[in-house]
Amino acid sequence: MALNYRECAGNIYNALGKNENLIRAEHCATRLRVIVKDMGDVNVEKLEETEGVQGVVKGNDQLQIIIGAGTVNKVYHEFRRIARLTEYTERKEERRKSISELPGRMIRVVGNVFIPILPAVITAGLLMGIIEAIGKCAPGFAKSDLYNWIELVANTGITYLPVLVAISATRLFGGNLYLGGVIGLLLMHKSLLTSWSAAATPAMVNYWDVLGVHIRRVNYQGHVIPVIIGIWVMCKIEKWMHQHMPEMMDLFITPLVTILVTAFLTMGMIGPVFVKMENWILDITRFTLRLPLGIGAFLCGAAYPLTVIFGTHHMFSVLETGMLAENGKNIWIAVSSSSNFAMSMACLAVFFRAKNKKTKAVALPASMSAALGITEPAIFGINLRYIRPLVCGMIGAAFGAAAGAMMGVYATTYGVTGLLGFLITMDCTREYCLMLLIAGGTAFILTGIFWKQTVPSEEERNMIYAPVSGEVISQEQIPDETFAMGLLGKGVGILPSQKEILAPFDGTVIMTTQTGHAVAVKNAQGVKLMIHVGIDTVELEGNGFQLHVTDGELVKKGQKLMTVDLKLLKEKGYNSVTSIFVTNTKEMKEVIPIAKEKIKAGEPLIRVESNVNQLNKKG
Structure with a gap:
């Protein structure tokens, strides 16, 4: 059954203590981020029981309510209407594209x-x-x-x-x-x-x-x-x-x-x-x-x-x-x-x-x-x-x-x-x-x-390739509790050594974030992959990120998805670890990261075997 976004947003709103306790709300690729006046007035247990909420991460004055890619923006839209917020994060104007790419x-x-x-x-x-x-x-x-x-x-x-x-x-x-x-x-x-x-x-x-x-x-x-x-x-x-x-x-x-x-x-x-x-x-x-x-x-x-x-x-x-x-x-x-x-x-x-x-x-x-x-x-x-x-x-x-x-x-x-x-x-x-x-x-x-149309082999169809070169980090070592615990799916992290983030396979862009720091793609086998650059980089509000694709766009393996200013992230004190995870892990038979310490963009990163029968039932 499809999630009722308005009902989910209403339950979150009530559990937070309504407007009296809200200071600011925004969302990133997977989470609703809320700053409250008094954390004691938040009913965390009710939040965790809310349908659509996959987990809650508590900070000093900030709550990260994990909802998931492609869903959080819809819940946030309803949340904004219910809470009547006047300040919220939206995508900045698209960055200037180079003439050669136009x-x-x-x-x-x-x-x-x-x-x-x-x-x-x-x-x-x-x-x-x-x-x-x-x-x-x-x-x-x-x-x-x-x-x-x-x-x-x-x-x-x-x-x-x-x-x-x-x-x-x-x-x-x-x-x-x-x-x-x-x-x-x-x-x-x-x-x-x-x-x-x-x-x-x-x-x-x-x-x-x-x-x-x-x-x-x-x-x-x-x-x-x-x-x-x-x-x-x-x-x-x-x-x-x-x-x-x-x-x-x-x-x-x-x-x-x-x-x-x-x-x-x-x-x-x-x-x-x-x-x-x-x-x-x-x-x-x-x-x-x-x-x-x-x-x-x-x-x-x-x-x-x-x-x-x-x-x-x-x-x-x-x-x-x-x-x-x-x-x-x-x-x-x-x-x-x-x-x-x-x-x-x-x-x-x-x-x-x-x-x-x-x-x-x-x-x-x-x-x-x-x-x-x-x-x-x-x-x-x-x-x-x-x-x-x-x-x-x-x-x-x-x-x-x-x-x-x-x-x-x-x-x-x-x-x-x-x-x-x-x-x-x-x-x-x-x-x-x-x-x-x-x-x-x-x-x-x-x-x-x-002209020749190439058809990927069975091995290629089941492979997710590295979207960026760098040092491979196991999921448990990613310095973000949400990703490390696998609440959004199985995957790995990469500490990037290059600024270009590339498509991990042939597929379709199914989501881009408002601030340009994350993108989700889906391949013909139904694998949905989220690429999230940096830790808490949503706070940069798009500064340092340049998207090269739009929602619904068809992409080829190796095509440039975004460009990241790694130097700026370092100067601002943000960890640039890029989390790569399969958001619909539960629909897959296997999601197995390839054991490597260092990797180059385009090399095999994660082997995925989809549950074809289950995917077919979902259409």
């Missing part, structure tokens, strides 16, 4: 946003491609009510993609899902002109004058990056408001201010940046296409997938409309079809090369969708996530587009690409077929050569 971090964030919504996007893409093909082959059916209804069902997931992205991003960044949903719906409101129409007929676009800022009355259909940025801003605003708003006003003032400010910043500032980007891309594209010998098409083909990632590819309908008006020939089809088919074949190569069943399950339908012209599932679900398939697809797109340009491939209209492009390129069917073979074949072969 691209990889952004790619991981985009990938993590798309993972939960892939089923909806893939279904929509496949259904759209199929119904489009049927409609082109059977014009009579395309006018029927059945066709219109199926088309409505099919295109909903793609049309309202910003809404799905907004909700998923809100979950990832730790905001209120319903506020995120409102922002997503706002960006697709029926009062706004569709982005496709705005691109084709710029004269239709008008503006609202809001506080001296011109807000375009255009929606964000097809956009991804500006939506994610807007939601990230929303979550920052919401968290700041929760910190600074009095309890009695928090419920209605915080969401009001969060929605208004986020909407203004997204539509008035973030969005316009991407509009300007679109205009620059259009100008550059027009110039590039004029380059001789297919060089321009080669460059445009390589770059086109990037415009899909940024959600700016819809603007090319302006180019296609102009080409058709000029001479009735849409030569942009060589670029868009080569790119989409190359992305499809790169994704298909991943399907054949992948050893992971989940990867295969995503790759095949995503590839089919891309072949029919809907590339978002293939790009965001597979190619961008693994990078090399994306690069191989871009190379295939470049060669396909160049070949198409030199062979004079063109379409008599626009709106469909990939395999469906045969329906609008009947004047050059052979050339179009050869172009797709070049684009798709190149992408498929290169991906097959350069």
Whole structure:
């Protein structure tokens, strides 16, 4: 049965002597830390009997109430509401990330946003491609009510993609899902002109004058990056408001201010940046296409997938409309079809090369969708996530587009690409077929050569690797009673000799602390591992710690999780012993530390054998 966080917090509150005895309360990765006026007024026995409390450690005027990773923050949230605290510890602003880490971090964030919504996007893409093909082959059916209804069902997931992205991003960044949903719906409101129409007929676009800022009355259909940025801003605003708003006003003032400010910043500032980007891309594209010998098409083909990632590819309908008006020939089809088919074949190569069943399950339908012209599932679900398939697809797109340009491939209209492009390129069917073979074949072969998905051996799956180099300390010797007694699980300690804390295995970040001194990760076998740097380092309130990951982020073994200023910890008088323990030890058959005195990051540290049957029962 799930823990009732409010009931647990209420019982703790009563056992502490209520507000009359409270001076300060905060929490770290696993414990609720409370400073009281009179320790004699605390009912320690009642505290220990409270459901959810795993132990109580008593100091002079401080109580450490052990609740556990992932649960303590929820209990603390309820405790703060009950006690009506006005001072509490929250995560400081995220530390500045180095420029070299930013691209990889952004790619991981985009990938993590798309993972939960892939089923909806893939279904929509496949259904759209199929119904489009049927409609082109059977014009009579395309006018029927059945066709219109199926088309409505099919295109909903793609049309309202910003809404799905907004909700998923809100979950990832730790905001209120319903506020995120409102922002997503706002960006697709029926009062706004569709982005496709705005691109084709710029004269239709008008503006609202809001506080001296011109807000375009255009929606964000097809956009991804500006939506994610807007939601990230929303979550920052919401968290700041929760910190600074009095309890009695928090419920209605915080969401009001969060929605208004986020909407203004997204539509008035973030969005316009991407509009300007679109205009620059259009100008550059027009110039590039004029380059001789297919060089321009080669460059445009390589770059086109990037415009899909940024959600700016819809603007090319302006180019296609102009080409058709000029001479009735849409030569942009060589670029868009080569790119989409190359992305499809790169994704298909991943399907054949992948050893992971989940990867295969995503790759095949995503590839089919891309072949029919809907590339978002293939790009965001597979190619961008693994990078090399994306690069191989871009190379295939470049060669396909160049070949198409030199062979004079063109379409008599626009709106469909990939395999469906045969329906609008009947004047050059052979050339179009050869172009797709070049684009798709190149992408498929290169991906097959350069991408490989490694599957860990049984021994590797059961091993936790050292997240940091240093001197190994047995659990009993860790100078913190909570860890030493194993109240939070079995593990070891390491006195670190390096500042980087690395991922101990491939897995998912399931918790980061507000002060950045601890992080919890979970692997595919269900092992939950907490890495807690230093003793009582929560008191530093984040000073000396820099997190490089966020909750819900997928990480690879050896990836940097955090950076610690060991010199600062020493100067401030804090012990830097890092506790590494399996928080769900009771679910494991065995948790056995490897006997070593010194260890290097990446070497075997703890062998864990999971109770598979028990884990499966828990889902």
